[in-house]
Amino acid sequence: MSQVLLVGSPNSGKSLLFNKLTGLNQKVANFPGITVGTHSGHCRHYPELELVDFPGVYSMHAISGEESIALDALSHALNEGDVSSVLCVVDSTRLEKGLVFALQLQELCGRYGKRLLIAANMQDVLHKHDLDFDAAGLEKAINMPVVPLSAKTGEGLETLEKVLATTPGDITAPAVASDIIGRDENAYRGEAEQLARDFGPKGDLLLKTHSRADAFFLSSFTGGVSFLLIMYFLFQSIFTWAAPVMDAVENSLLWLSSLVLPHISNSIAFDFIDEAIFGGLGAFLVFVPQIFVLTLMVGMLEDSGYLSRAAVICHRPLRAFGLTGKSFIPMLSGVACAIPGIYAARTIESPRRRWLTYLAIPLMPCSARLPVYALLISAFIPAESVLGGWVGLQGLAMFGVYLLGIMAGLLVTALVSRTIDDHGEDAPFVLEMPPYRMPSWLPLLRGAWERSKHFVTKAGPVIFWVTMVVWFLGYFPNFGADLGESWLGVLGHIIEPVFAPIGLDWKYGVAIIASFLAREVFVGTLGTLFGIEGAQDNVISLSERVQASGLSVESGFALLVFFAIAAQCVSTLAVLARETGSWKLPIQMFIGYGLFAYASALGMYHLVGALS
Amino acid sequence: MIRITIRIKSVMVLPMEKTRKDDSVRGSLWQLRRGESCVINGFDEAMQQRFKVRLTELGFRPGASVSCTVAPRLGAPKLYRVANAVYSLEKQIAEMVSTKSQFT
Numbered sequence: 055m056s057q058v059l060l061v062g063s064p065n066s067g068k069s070l071l072f073n074k075l076t077g078l079n080q081k082v083a084n085f086p087g088i089t090v091g092t093h094s095g096h097c098r099h100y101p102e103l104e105l106v107d108f109p110g111v112y113s114m115h116a117i118s119g120e121e122s123i124a125l126d127a128l129s130h131a132l133n134e135g136d137v138s139s140v141l142c143v144v145d146s147t148r149l150e151k152g153l154v155f156a157l158q159l160q161e162l163c164g165r166y167g168k169r170l171l172i173a174a175n176m177q178d179v180l181h182k183h184d185l186d187f188d189a190a191g192l193e194k195a196i197n198m199p200v201v202p203l204s205a206k207t208g209e210g211l212e213t214l215e216k217v218l219a220t221t222p223g224d225i226t227a228p229a230v231a232s233d234i235i236g237r238d239e240n241a242y243r244g245e246a247e248q249l250a251r252d253f254g255p256k257g258d259l260l261l262k263t264h265s266r267a268d269a270f271f272l273s274s275f276t277g278g279v280s281f282l283l284i285m286y287f288l289f290q291s292i293f294t295w296a297a298p299v300m301d302a303v304e305n306s307l308l309w310l311s312s313l314v315l316p317h318i319s320n321s322i323a324f325d326f327i328d329e330a331i332f333g334g335l336g337a338f339l340v341f342v343p344q345i346f347v348l349t350l351m352v353g354m355l356e357d358s359g360y361l362s363r364a365a366v367i368c369h370r371p372l373r374a375f376g377l378t379g380k381s382f383i384p385m386l387s388g389v390a391c392a393i394p395g396i397y398a399a400r401t402i403e404s405p406r407r408r409w410l411t412y413l414a415i416p417l418m419p420c421s422a423r424l425p426v427y428a429l430l431i432s433a434f435i436p437a438e439s440v441l442g443g444w445v446g447l448q449g450l451a452m453f454g455v456y457l458l459g460i461m462a463g464l465l466v467t468a469l470v471s472r473t474i475d476d477h478g479e480d481a482p483f484v485l486e487m488p489p490y491r492m493p494s495w496l497p498l499l500r501g502a503w504e505r506s507k508h509f510v511t512k513a514g515p516v517i518f519w520v521t522m523v524v525w526f527l528g529y530f531p532n533f534g535a536d537l538g539e540s541w542l543g544v545l546g547h548i549i550e551p552v553f554a555p556i557g558l559d560w561k562y563g564v565a566i567i568a569s570f571l572a573r574e575v576f577v578g579t580l581g582t583l584f585g586i587e588g589a590q591d592n593v594i595s596l597s598e599r600v601q602a603s604g605l606s607v608e609s610g611f612a613l614l615v616f617f618a619i620a621a622q623c624v625s626t627l628a629v630l631a632r633e634t635g636s637w638k639l640p641i642q643m644f645i646g647y648g649l650f651a652y653a654s655a656l657g658m659y660h661l662v663g664a665l666s
Numbered sequence: 667m668i669r670i671t672i673r674i675k676s677v678m679v680l681p682m683e684k685t686r687k688d689d690s691v692r693g694s695l696w697q698l699r700r701g702e703s704c705v706i707n708g709f710d711e712a713m714q715q716r717f718k719v720r721l722t723e724l725g726f727r728p729g730a731s732v733s734c735t736v737a738p739r740l741g742a743p744k745l746y747r748v749a750n751a752v753y754s755l756e757k758q759i760a761e762m763v764s765t766k767s768q769f770t
Contacts, residue, residue, distance in 0.1 A: 113723045117716050148750040154723050193716070247725070247749060254750075264752065265735045270698075274739040366754045370742045373753045379743065379754075482717060482759035483743055487752040 057104045057135050058218055062143035063152050065488045067175040071205035072107040092127050100219045114158045118403040129650045132166045136464040139169045146174045146187050149254035153246035171199045178204040181401030185255035192253040237575030267490050271363045281367050288351045290449035299343035307336045333585030334521030334578040337596045341425035342506050351503040352390050357493035369483055374472020375464040379483055392626040403481030410467045415623045417463035419456040422573040427455050428618045434610045435599040459618040517578040520568050524582045557609035570622045608662035612655040619651035696760035703733035710762035725749050
């Protein structure tokens, strides 16, 4: 078994190449810093080769946490691992950029006696524009194998695999200065530019269309308007596109329950399947299509190259809140799930701004909040459209509640940023603009499917066990005759005074307490509780049950606000503890956001009460 | 017959002749307007070494030709093209990169 280390500058197509060679499905996106840890897999055609994908780095001189991690891991692998080759992926359309790092690597690999190969990616783009690339000339000039390929189309992959599978000969360090860090970066850049001029594609066709698109998307007026429209479209699509599939899931569950339940003769088993399984788990499954649509839309933005432009647009406004434009990408990732958002924050060079971004991410409206929002919005906001059918009220409400989470995050960072000093470690905003690309639909659909599957498999067992416990405590000792007199009812009445000021009865209190494990548990718990109360058709009527439960509009809005702010995700807090190296911040966040959420919910309850 | 008049408010005119070089113009990268190019002269002494290194590796090195492709208003970061890549730099750092010639 031998290792091949995949390295290269950000946006060189490294992870896509890794996926093609291994058959795995690592996340690929069109903006810098998507790979934030090392991933490994075996080469499909040569299983004895283990490929390790490293985060993208521009050079051997790290300026961000993500680059330091990558370079430390690379040095460790070269020192300790059974490495046969290092494969440096460069973007052939911007050759000089990748060659700076390749030249630095050549010296490093020579020291360790490891073979370095260049994978000259994006040949498909060069072919499209009739541009030439002299791989043989470059290979001769830098004295290392250069394989022209396209990770997208698969061109050249067979050749690359064959070269990787061959045993490398004796490797010696090239005759250059001995200290990599001490060597003048100007010399590396100068050499890279000369090589790109001599052997790279001639002409700048690739940039003309991008400049026109940039002029539109980054203009002070059209850029701002298009940004708002894109974000609005993102949230509107969650309701409109997912609705037919949600109906299909509901109907399937109904059909399944009508098929299964008549065959169950034992009354306790019948009640359990009906109330806990179809009522609890089923109510949660209905919202999975919305998570699929959300992931698909965020993936489309990532793939198109627009996210880097959005970071530029947001930089100036975010600076006012102590953040940077680079905080936008982790924050948007946090809209799907806070955990990848926290990892993505590694790309922020400034420790202070990275820390502030950590504060904002748990307040981003993640997909786990989506079932709760969707349930409450469908219970209280009519499914009607205004402005000639262009604006759906439910979508508008969803946009509003998402905006609330974002604004809460910005408010917190603005307040906290004024109390901490940067100790001169602040880093300026320098961001590479990747080329615009048409999103590849198949990987996007696969990614959204994987994300939804991961969501179900990760949250499913938690919801299952919580609904089991909730059902057990709510069903006994009187076999579902009176929920209020059950063990759960007794416990619920003890905590009821805490939630009474925002108009919530003990059932909602129990669901909120259960949701501190994971937010989505709220929906499953309510489904189970209302199921025990004795009505049929648990799955389709949960939002109607919420209305029928006597929950007032002001309490519904207060609940929305509470879920928008409270840090109810054990996994997020654990990842944050790992990233910051301490439990201090997660504990502060859990308590602080909990109190903030409660106070804001109370404020909203009285505000809506006064207005209605 | 219906006559349609289209009024074009502003047009970016590509130069027919060779670009005009003005060696007397000295300033910072941030002063570059959209469509203008310059040659990098050096970095401000106050800039941290690690950022000088990174900018040099990205191509913003003394003697390199850089052009401004997008310059949004309201102080938003500008886009600069160096070789075949485009980078966005905020005012804080672009002001610390000095230029010695300007092309229009």
